[in-house]
Amino acid sequence: MNNVAQYDVESIRNDFPILGEKIHGRPLVYLDNAASSQHPAQVINAIKELYESGYSNIHRGVHQLSQDATKAYENARATVRGFIHADCIHEIVFTSGTTESINLVAQSYARPLLKKGDEILITHMEHHSNIVPWQMVCEQTGAELKVVPISDRGELELDCFSELLCERTKLVAVGHVSNALGTVNPIKRIIDMAHALNVPVLVDGAQAVPHIPVNVQDLDCDFYAFSGHKLYGPTGIGVLYGKENILSKMPPYKGGGDMILSVSFEKTEYNALPYKFEAGTPNIAGAIGLGAAIEYVQNIGLGAIAAHEHGLLEYATSKLRQIDGLRIIGEAEQKAGLVSFVLDQVHPHDIGTMLDMEGVAIRTGHHCAQPVMEYFKVPATARASFAMYNTFEEIDVLAESINKTIGMFS
Amino acid sequence: MDNLRELYQEVILDHNKNKRNYRKIDNPDGFAHGVNPLCGDQIDVYLNLRDGVVADVSFDGHGCAICTSSASMMTVALKGKTEADAQALFESFHHALTDDEPHPEDVPLGKLNVLTGVKEFPVRVKCATLAWHTFDAALKKIQGEISTE
Ligand SMILES: Cc1ncc(COP(=O)(O)O)c(C=O)c1O
Ligand SMILES: [Zn+2]
Numbered sequence: 100m101n102n103v104a105q106y107d108v109e110s111i112r113n114d115f116p117i118l119g120e121k122i123h124g125r126p127l128v129y130l131d132n133a134a135s136s137q138h139p140a141q142v143i144n145a146i147k148e149l150y151e152s153g154y155s156n157i158h159r160g161v162h163q164l165s166q167d168a169t170k171a172y173e174n175a176r177a178t179v180r181g182f183i184h185a186d187c188i189h190e191i192v193f194t195s196g197t198t199e200s201i202n203l204v205a206q207s208y209a210r211p212l213l214k215k216g217d218e219i220l221i222t223h224m225e226h227h228s229n230i231v232p233w234q235m236v237c238e239q240t241g242a243e244l245k246v247v248p249i250s251d252r253g254e255l256e257l258d259c260f261s262e263l264l265c266e267r268t269k270l271v272a273v274g275h276v277s278n279a280l281g282t283v284n285p286i287k288r289i290i291d292m293a294h295a296l297n298v299p300v301l302v303d304g305a306q307a308v309p310h311i312p313v314n315v316q317d318l319d320c321d322f323y324a325f326s327g328h329k330l331y332g333p334t335g336i337g338v339l340y341g342k343e344n345i346l347s348k349m350p351p352y353k354g355g356g357d358m359i360l361s362v363s364f365e366k367t368e369y370n371a372l373p374y375k376f377e378a379g380t381p382n383i384a385g386a387i388g389l390g391a392a393i394e395y396v397q398n399i400g401l402g403a404i405a406a407h408e409h410g411l412l413e414y415a416t417s418k419l420r421q422i423d424g425l426r427i428i429g430e431a432e433q434k435a436g437l438v439s440f441v442l443d444q445v446h447p448h449d450i451g452t453m454l455d456m457e458g459v460a461i462r463t464g465h466h467c468a469q470p471v472m473e474y475f476k477v478p479a480t481a482r483a484s485f486a487m488y489n490t491f492e493e494i495d496v497l498a499e500s501i502n503k504t505i506g507m508f509s
Numbered sequence: 510m511d512n513l514r515e516l517y518q519e520v521i522l523d524h525n526k527n528k529r530n531y532r533k534i535d536n537p538d539g540f541a542h543g544v545n546p547l548c549g550d551q552i553d554v555y556l557n558l559r560d561g562v563v564a565d566v567s568f569d570g571h572g573c574a575i576c577t578s579s580a581s582m583m584t585v586a587l588k589g590k591t592e593a594d595a596q597a598l599f600e601s602f603h604h605a606l607t608d609d610e611p612h613p614e615d616v617p618l619g620k621l622n623v624l625t626g627v628k629e630f631p632v633r634v635k636c637a638t639l640a641w642h643t644f645d646a647a648l649k650k651i652q653g654e655i656s657t658e
């Protein structure tokens with residue numbers, strides 16, 4: 100028996116209370132997982148139990164609850180370390196999400212380093228949160244932002260990447276999986292090419308960690324960023340992985356409590372990694388919820404999840420291709436987790452409303468990737484994105500609802 | 510489904526497909542560009558006034574069915590109206606979509622009434638009002654230019 104045959108999607112679904120909801124009288128078909136995924140009872144209960152019996156501030160008190168909460172928070176960090184196979188636990192910095200992780204690197208790593216004439220290299224398919232922080236730091240330092248183009252299939256032009264990569268490049272920032280196209284980028288190759296010129300690489304893994312096993316040591320990436328809420332965990336918690344030798348040289352990003360060893364008005368001595376980057380009371384429940392989410396994913400197995408989702412993606416792609424007047428945006432060889440599409444007759448905004456009335460939740464809009472929309476000359480797309488709990492029957496409902504929509508508008 | 514039929518009435522679908530006054534006006538008296546960043550609706554509104562009356566009004570750009578049909582119906586409704594009547598119609602239309610309070614001063618909406626179903630879909634209200642806000646901006650530009658002369 101292979102993984103797919105053993106995969107029990109019904110029992111997984113039973114772990115997610117919200118999947119029993121009805122929307123406009125129809126069973127919920129939740130296909131907006133790339134925006135935010137839902138939560139299994141194990142995550143909800145971990146947070147509930149914390150607040151009911153184990154909560155306190157951390158790293159501060161000598162009392163029992165504070166010790167328990169500190170332990171739970173640090174256990175979550177250990178879980179994250181194991182999940183992405185970091186070398187050591189203090190390379191895992193808790194942040195509020197991918198966005199903050201990237202901003203931290205932009206302000207704390209790049210800003211002190213960059214000067215006029217330097218370059219940051221990103222790609223045309225980045226999420227706004229992997230564009231704007233670099234534009235800001237370029238503005239602040241006089242460095243320049245360079246952009247690797249993409250092809251009509253939605254793949255990176257690697258030839259152009261190697262041309263743009265040069266001695267002026269001080270950092271490469273690239274998405275692992277595109278949230279607008281579903282493209283899985285060849286980040287291992289990108290990292291190897293960059294490292295050949297001693298250029299460090301930040302990987303935006305927001306859309307990758309729910310679908311692809313990640314090993315930061317094998318990849319040898321210098322930074323890896325992701326969010327809890329796309330990984331069945333809570334909002335307001337995310338991770339920045341950074342190599343110890345790089346993180347330890349970076350100045351703090353925020354000032355406050357917990358990030359210092361001692362403060363006097365003359366001089367403040369910064370705390371050790373990762374606390375140097377975790378000023379203020381952190382998102383304790385968020386970290387613990389994220390730990391529970393990762394454990395849940397690990398119990399099912401990311402390999403099995405990926406195989407199931409790949410099946411869904413292939414099925415959805417072939418079903419949608421059969422629909423007249425439907426164009427899939429993003430047809431890369433390697434894709435994960437989602438299908439973006441447009442219809443000749445119907446604007447994405449109307450598709451979204453029509454599908455919502457059928458109980459089908461998808462995302463419509465520019466997906467915070469306006470450069471991608473401009474490249475494909477569409478104002479917006481409709482996007483169905485998958486998670487471990489989606490079923491083939493739900494894809495059928497999606498396709499039927501799209502057909503109904505077309506019927507109504509033609 | 511009833512709500513949907515209410516939202517996407519035949520008249521609305523017809524205006525979406527067969528847009529009225531969907532064209533540029535060269536050297537218009539007034540012009541404005543409107544954007545709804547949520548769904549990518551973008552429209553341009555062109556406006557010519559003669560003796561305080563809307564002599565010609567048109568639009569182009571692209572948007573969802575609600576945005577497009579609302580723009581199309583707006584141009585039909587506005588032609589021949591005085592500036593004051595046009596502004597009163599904008600305000601009344603806006604109230605009908607966004608406000609539960611009665612506004613005794615509001616004028617009848619006529620054919621624009623078919624768009625009031627949008628009220629049941631709060632995230633779509635901006636689609637229906639975008640053209641009107643854009644028209645209002647174009648008109649205010651003219652008025653601004655006149656008043657500063
Ligand atoms: C590829 C990618 N990067 C970054 C982000 C930003 O994540 P967050 O809003 O959780 O900070 C997202 C979220 O949509 C994303 O899809
Ligand atoms: Zn719209």
